[in-house]
Amino acid sequence: MESFGSFRRKFSPWNDPTAKPFISFENIVKKFDDVTVVDNLSLNIFNREFFALLGASGSGKSTLLRMLAGFEEPTSGRIMLDGQDLRGIPPYKRPVNMMFQSYALFPHMTVEANIAFGLKQDGMAKSEIEDRVAEMLKLVKLEKYSKRKPHQLSGGQRQRVALARAVAKRPKVLLLDEPLGALDKKLREETQFELMDLQMKLGLTFVVVTHDQEEAMTMADRIAVMDKGQIMQVATPAEVYEAPSSKFVADFIGNVNIMAGEVTHYANGEAEIHCAADNLSIRTLTKKELSVGQQVWYAVRPEKITISREAPDDIAVNALRGELWDIAYFGDMNVFHVRMTNGRTFKVASMNAMRKTDDPLGYDEQVWVSFENNAGMVLVD
Structure with missing residues (x-):
């Protein structure tokens, strides 16, 4: 049997020009009164994909999810699911199910009754319901808790009950709205991997809305970064992080040092960028076609x-001298804030690969920060 990891490494239907999207948002506009919350958005999601809509509050990600679920209708445009136009189809007739951040479990019902609720509403035979509930309890590893009520469960256990209830009806698509927001950090990290494994076992398409970058980067096959009702970039987590399409995406995803500059030299993929505000010239490699005098960000x-x-021995690297201003120790890494003479603060992260506690860098020390010519990204938008 092929492992999940092997499947994930090979899974990239978005790179196949013959692959048909499972979900298509086509020129979607959504307005509430005079406010446009989704602005002429188009997006394709493929079958069995774990897809994340990532953005800050007000970016339109939850509205997009609610339109797919049927709780809102687009002002214009259409949404297609497995070849079917969803316009006018009520939520309860759509082949999707939604799991909310609050879980919305019935407090007076047991775990098994919560999971069975939707199946009973659909008129499934009692024996089939019992089999399906048993299957779901095993899937989320809650067989021993079937007779308990929600208040007798931990937050992580309640989350798994809500998940089991959502997938019990075997929808074509599972929608997750900030599904891990109520969990503590450690449990949230554990549950991310549980969700990934569960999605693979079920063979369903998952669409998750989150503002948590780490959550999206960990779980998703691809991420759509959203801002002001528009998609800024759709790509794999690695591509979004290592090759952001714009200054906005680079700044939104993770930590980054960004400097405005002007191209003073460009030839054969090698560029020099003068950052006047930082009194710094940066040598860099880039795949972008640049021209001398062009305004860019590094x-x-x-x-x-x-x-x-000490200053780096290699004169080919970019090096700056500054004062160590702040230090944060996270166990697995240190984060340093180095203040330059012009007032700019550089953020530097250093992994603690060895148990080294002797002669550590200290506050107010004069230090060098340096980076190779292939370390950064040139951004033109």
Whole structure:
């Protein structure tokens, strides 16, 4: 039997020009009175994909999910699901189910009764309901808790009950609206992997709405980064992080140092960018076609930067001198804030790969920050 990991490595229908989208948002506009919350948005999602809509509050991600569920109708445009136009189809007749952040469990019902509720509403035979509930309890590893009520469960257990109830009807698509927001950090991290495994076992399409970047980066096959009702980039987590399409995406995803500059030299994929405000010239490699005099941004992630007391030996690297202003210790890594003479603060992340506690860098020390010419990204938008 092929492993989930093997399947995930090969799964990329968005790269296949012959693959047909399972869900299509076509030129969707949604207005509430005079306010446009989704602005002429088009998006394709493929069967069995774990897809994340990621954005800040007010970006339109939850509205998009609610339109797919049928709780809202688009002002214009159409939504297609498995070849069917969803316009006018009420929520209870759509082959989708939704799991809410609050879980919305019935407090007076047992775990098994909560899971069975939707099946009873659909008129399924009693024996079939019992079999399906048993299957769902086993799937979410709650067989021993079937007779308990929600208040007798932990937050993680309630989350799994809500998930079991949502998939019990075997929808074509499961919609998850901030599904892990009520869990503590450690449980949230554990549940992310449980959701990924569950999605693979069920073979369903999952669409999750979240404002949590780590959550989206961990679980999703692809991410749509949203802002003001529009999609800024759709790509895999690695592509969104390592090759953002714009300054907005680079700044929104993770930590980053961004500098505005002007291209002073470009030839054969090598560029020099002068950042006047930082009194700094950066040498970089880039796949973008640039022209001398072009205004760009240069972005470099904190973990791509080296911090040291001594100047780097390699004169080819980009190096700056500054004062160590702040230090944050996270156990697995240190985060340093280095203040330059011009007032800019560079964020530097250093992994604690070894148990090294002797002679650590300290506050107010003069240090060097340096990065290779392939460490950063040139952004033109």
